Amino acid sequence: MDTAKDANARSHAAARNSHDHAGMGDLVAHAVGHCRERGLQFTPLRRRVFEELAGSGTALGAYDLVERLGRERRISPISVYRALDFLIEAGLIHRIALRNTYLPCHHAHGPGETTVFLVCATCGNVDEIASKAVAQDLDGMAATVDFKPHSRAVELEGECAACREPG
Amino acid sequence: MDTAKDANARSHAAARNSHDHAGMGDLVAHAVGHCRERGLQFTPLRRRVFEELAGSGTALGAYDLVERLGRERRISPISVYRALDFLIEAGLIHRIALRNTYLPCHHAHGPGETTVFLVCATCGNVDEIASKAVAQDLDGMAATVDFKPHSRAVELEGECAACREPG
DNA sequence: CCAGGGAGCGTTATAGTGTTGCCCATACGG
DNA sequence: CCGTATGGGCAACACTATAACGCTCCCTGG
Numbered sequence: 429m430d431t432a433k434d435a436n437a438r439s440h441a442a443a444r445n446s447h448d449h450a451g452m453g454d455l456v457a458h459a460v461g462h463c464r465e466r467g468l469q470f471t472p473l474r475r476r477v478f479e480e481l482a483g484s485g486t487a488l489g490a491y492d493l494v495e496r497l498g499r500e501r502r503i504s505p506i507s508v509y510r511a512l513d514f515l516i517e518a519g520l521i522h523r524i525a526l527r528n529t530y531l532p533c534h535h536a537h538g539p540g541e542t543t544v545f546l547v548c549a550t551c552g553n554v555d556e557i558a559s560k561a562v563a564q565d566l567d568g569m570a571a572t573v574d575f576k577p578h579s580r581a582v583e584l585e586g587e588c589a590a591c592r593e594p595g
Numbered sequence: 596m597d598t599a600k601d602a603n604a605r606s607h608a609a610a611r612n613s614h615d616h617a618g619m620g621d622l623v624a625h626a627v628g629h630c631r632e633r634g635l636q637f638t639p640l641r642r643r644v645f646e647e648l649a650g651s652g653t654a655l656g657a658y659d660l661v662e663r664l665g666r667e668r669r670i671s672p673i674s675v676y677r678a679l680d681f682l683i684e685a686g687l688i689h690r691i692a693l694r695n696t697y698l699p700c701h702h703a704h705g706p707g708e709t710t711v712f713l714v715c716a717t718c719g720n721v722d723e724i725a726s727k728a729v730a731q732d733l734d735g736m737a738a739t740v741d742f743k744p745h746s747r748a749v750e751l752e753g754e755c756a757a758c759r760e761p762g
Numbered sequence: 763c764c765a766g767g768g769a770g771c772g773t774t775a776t777a778g779t780g781t782t783g784c785c786c787a788t789a790c791g792g
Numbered sequence: 793c794c795g796t797a798t799g800g801g802c803a804a805c806a807c808t809a810t811a812a813c814g815c816t817c818c819c820t821g822g
Contacts, residue, residue: 581752695807765822778807780808
């Protein structure tokens with residue numbers, strides 16, 4: 429379902445006010461509902477940051493966002509970080525620690541699941557897979573040393589199928 | 596912020612890991628042998644960086660090392676980064692992506708194992724556990740999407756047992 | 763002996779990432 | 793009207809990492 433392959437939508441999306449990317453509208457609509465349910469404010473700035481991430485099809489750095497949003501009007505890094513913090517807190521996006529980048533969460537978070545990120549070292553694309561087995565393993569290991577995790581970062585760096593194709 | 600974090604981490608390590616400090620010599624001896632076997636140069640600078648990490652009992656940032664080593668004589672960040680890159684490449688230390696810190700590898704790396712890091716948000720201490728189950732899960736998941744991982748970052752952030760003690 | 767090449771490390775400068783402090787605007791309940 | 797909570801603006805700063813270039817040392821082959 430979600431896209432390992434249409435990463436290059438970003439050159440597309442940059443052209444204009446990116447309604448291009450398939451599924452982006454769904455993501456935004458979901459985010460709106462998600463925030464409404466919880467009484468969180470999905471403000472225009474937060475929406476723009478989320479849209480840009482959803483429309484890009486890849487993980488973006490904070491300063492990528494600063495630059496992209498800054499084309500419309502000047503946005504300072506701190507504003508972007510505040511929006512990112514909010515979106516992470518709300519569970520709408522993920523942060524990729526290996527790369528200092530951010531990407532929209534593509535699936536509903538099941539309880540007892542850990543999201544595993546597959547980061548391609550060549551094209552930078554990030555694939556996202558939820559796993560209950562990993563979650564159980566990790567929780568079990570944490571329990572054995574009496575450690576209470578708040579958040580998990582499970583990230584593999586390597587090469588995706590597309591980048592290994594001959595040619 | 597760094598000084599506070601540093602002091603915290605050190606006192607914690609001293610309380611909990613005092614035994615590991617005795618093992619610092621072992622770590623260094625192991626590193627020496629490890630490099631000799633492979634024809635790698637365990638130079639004085641690299642040795643000092645490794646010793647500092649092994650002796651601290653916690654994960655340190657690159658600039659923590661710059662400061663510590665800089666007390667003896669001026670060391671530039673790039674030199675520290677070069678030593679860190681070497682040590683990572685050699686498999687002697689790990690980088691904690693969640694914190695941009697580095698710590699010595701405490702166990703022999705078995706094949707088919709993934710190292711899981713438990714990072715305490717309060718004291719900054721990092722615990723390290725090897726797991727075959729996680730490795731198998733992750734490899735299996737990667738295989739289903741035809742992804743070839745080079746490296747893994749499996750890191751949990753939370754609170755360690757010592758920091759949750761009533762008090 | 764002396765090139766010549768590679769590895770390690772020095773220096774300076776710069777790029778990239780994230781944070782702090784302070785102020786202003788708006789919204790909302792007294 | 794005020795007080796307060798929240799979102800957001802700006803400049804400046806702090807932290808993390810890399811670039812570019814040159815030097816020394818050691819090794820190897822002519």
